[in-house]
Amino acid sequence: MADRSEVELRAQALETLLIQKGLLTEAGIDDRIALFNERVGPMNGARVVARAWVDAEFKSALLRDATSAIAPYGFVGGQVDKLVVVENTPEVHNVVVCTLCSCYPWAVMGLPPKWYKDPAYRSRVVREPRKVLAEFGLNVPPEREVRVWDSSAEVRYMVLPLMPERLAGVDEDTRIAAIQRDTLIGVAEVQ
């Protein structure tokens, strides 16, 4: 049986060939995956964030040991063996990358976007995070520190974004719906 990397390369080769032959487009595949993501219900990470915003005890447990804090949710497997949640504050903005490949906590963040694997994102976000974030439409003021967290096979990171004022006092479903995947990676703020 082929090992993981070998089969992954064959999948990538097949996709490339089918795109070259004009039978598929990369954007078409991305769109389908995005649609899929929406249809499989709210991302688990959004549920966790929506709760942490209003439950101080849960939030503190989450920041202390995210793996244990989310255990009761039963998001088993899917690369959350060791999850670390990093909190955005008015003083600090966090962003997640995996510089070597594309480690990503599937179980809490859903399907990863294609650009997350892009070598340009992976290298540039470490070197010039403010510039990369600005390209995503997120301008972090100079006085706000930017911290870049490098995921690995052993540790995955998720950002706990700031809750916008408009979400204070709204019900949980509304909060969950407001939390987009990109805010958990740290390339966007919750609007």
Added chain:
Amino acid sequence: MNQTEAPPRELDGITAPPLRNGELDFEAPWQSRVFVMAQALCEAGLYAWSDFQASLILTINSAPVAPDQPYRYYDHFLKALTNLLRQKGVVVEEEVYALALQLGQLEPGHDHHDHDHDHGPHSH
């Protein structure tokens, strides 16, 4: 794409994809990409879904039994899709292997088990 139709398309019995809490369980990005590629090509009219299902059954049934190995559904899924596309004259298997080899040389380091780069925060 018919957006009212819920994924996955019907695959049951031994062709059923792994689910977790009732949702499709992908272990890696390539698996979700291969999954939606199979749907997209069917909808583009390259084959009937029953053709794909038959190819998947054949692939799973002809795979060597390895009880000590984890079951790799999407390895079978990729092989079934490649075989079907070969039968339909869309791709040549050697072409896929050659390109995979090339991609492997272009992109070292996707295998995550033997790297030693530092992880953790970089502050800016």
